[in-house]
Amino acid sequence: MSTFVPEPHLLESPRGRAWPQPPGTGPARPSSPAPPTTAAAVIVGAGPAGLAAASALWHLGVRDVVVLDRNGRPCGRFLDRIDTLKQRVLRSPYQHHPGVEGYRDCELLDFARLHWARLTETERREIRMAQSGHRSVVPVDVFEAYCRHVAALHHVDARTWRATARRVTPGPDHVTVSGPGFTVTAPYAILCLGEERRDAPAHWTDGAPLPDGVGYWDEPVPDGGESLVVVGAGLSAAHLVSNGLAAGRSVHWILRAAAERYQCADVNASFFRAEGRARFDGTSWADRQQLMRAQRRASVMFEFRPLFQQAEADGRLTVHRGREVRELTAVAGGGAAVLLADGTRIAGDHVALALGTTVSTGEALLGAGPAAVRDGWPDLDERTLAYRNAPRVLAVGAAAGMVLGPAARNIDGHRVATARVAATVAAGLEGRTLPQPARVPAAERYEAAVVHA
Template identity: 70%
Template sequence: MITFVPGPHLLDSPRGRAWPAVPGTGPRGAAGPPPATARVAVVGAGPAGLAVAAALWHLGIEDVVLLDRDGRPCGRFFERVDILGQRVLRSPYEHHPGAEGHRDCELLDFARLNWSRLTPVERREIRMAQSGHRSVVPVDVFEAYCAHVAHLHHVDRNLRRAEVTAVRPAEDHVTVHGPDFALTAEHVVLCLGEERRPAPAAWWPEGVVPPGVGHWDEPVPEDARSVTVVGGGLSAAHLLANALRDGRQVHWILRASEERYQCADVNASFFRAEGRARFDGTAWEDRLALMRGHRRASVMFEFRPLLEEAEQKGQLTVHRGRAVTAIAPGRAGRTVVRLDDGGAVPADHVVLALGTTVSTGERLLPPGVVAPRDGWPDLDERTLAYRNAPRVSAVGAAACMVLGPAARNIDGHRVATARVAGAIAARLSGAPVEAERPAERTAARV
């Protein structure tokens, strides 16, 4: 039997190419402070916020303001992938933050329009996508596409750099507060994304992170000759690959008994209706079990040859099936990771790649609104509005218990957006919005 292992060269797309604006896009506007009012305010301008704004534009709702602390579309997303040195997306060409049902220019079309700027490997991936196979999308192309979508749907004009500190829903409006502004909107969509998952408090007994410990979204010090990476996902894989490329001695601490290699981090069925149907009206415990089973850390196949070769050569030591119990300063300025088998791994620098936690809106909304159950917000399944604040809705990872694990990914945002933007447009036009029937809600939550 031949095992299919795609080549590591797929990971090496160039970054930082110049992309011309696509004809037909409108004028760019100057960003200022947030206005006092808007029909819709979108908090967070990552891929989710971008999808929401694009969909609202197609529905004729133009008085939309996006508020993001980074002040540029998908700023945090590209900051994170660039710090990891990630050159290609994990999601294929079909997954993009354009508007569902409006084929103005999808990611694949955009890449084809820029054919002359692509490498032969990238062109081959486009052909793979065209013939229905798995494809690898360059981050460079995706960034240019996001800029295109933002420009086309007036997102760059409507985006304000602003930190939102509170969202206060009322009967007929919602007020969004920042340190120096207050904006009143008829509807608010929270597209907050995910935060870095903190390490268990027990890892450092004094409650203070020891020196020599960093996180996946922080740079690794250049003078570190040895690096320990903790975690089993794609961020860990990038950190390992970077450290190996730089000639460092590397340890990999993996709680699972072996590495998991797979193309996508979510089973492909969850991007389709039949996968989402597994969440539709299903008992809460069953959804929790699905989420647990389908959000396990894994690494793109392309890393496999590199990591296996480094292990054989002795540059990489993999501690499989080992859990971290503590991290503490060691001798000669090194940092020691202690393992549950009594082992100790010293290195110049330790990087924690422990994944992310979902932003549910709890930090912004008043107590009692989010009403989390097992950490997930209480959302209306048809409109993704908070049941306790119907003028505020959520798109992104917060919607996982309604739409399944793909809600965290770029394509899931489009599906969530179609529900949210449709419901908001209906409300703004005065049409009644079909809410969940109480009996169904009970059935879904028993």
């Protein structure tokens, strides 16, 4: 039995190295500034989920795809968020890659090995860890280059347009996706919208906008200043704390939980496997909600622990555990302050809020009826991930959480969702329907999956 020893230097991969694309797969841009008016399938969102969906359709022979993204760059928002936080490695291991389930393309681990000469000794050791089936960390540089490779290989760049969808109108035979200056009609639409950042509760500011000196995790922290206050318990908060310490600031970290939670991933590893998903499959709505509450909790990668413990011991970091925020205020002369429910006031040159994310359900585009959102989750068919009230519209990503479990929001979950969605779209375009699987009681399915895992 080996003991996991966290090493903070694993978090420090270099960023911004040049990564050549394999010969013949250079990125191509769309030939027209506006998307075409028709397609076989339209994908909204070009994050890791949209990239996986477009690539899976390509393998199934569906090439007339239009991908629409606000940012316009495959995986752009994901990488922008990561770079704003100065995150250098992914949380998910090499096995979680935005490739296509069932097709042995060059996978993330193969890709990293092909670029061995570019990697540091630490990064090479992580590859060996992955090869021996252990947890490993993936440099953001490698992941970005791999996403470019996947996008180029499956012609996703050439099918991606910078465009913001405002409306998705489902009809009996087609779906129309429209926004400023464009309308695309296709037999199927796949919503890969990801998650939006969670805003501060209105009562923290008495309904007013955030005061000066307060920002969110996906906004840059202004340079300079001697002190930083961070609110939140997840990996984004940890990056903000660690960046503040690295810049020589004194940092206050406010947590609602009684203690910080150190874990490899936010999601228990079993939920990336069949037996974990089977715990969601066919079980009652209330049970799924309970599982989601219990299993999707903010946590921080182990590697931060020695760093934070040392900083707390020598007084550079003060952790306020089990504390509720009551109010955010600006401070005259600069900076901001957080008033806690117990009356403590914590001021700093900047207050950074890392309160997590909320699932984009599709309701803003589809409307309340077709999205049929319940308790924050859209109503999706469990077999196809199609909206039950709009069967030509399907979802990949966090929105599929109540079908696939907490891993639906992660890169690995996208591969599982994509396999179902792409097969449904390809079969529908060919005029086939997917065979109905035999209904097996959920408890039996769970036991069978555990036996075969």
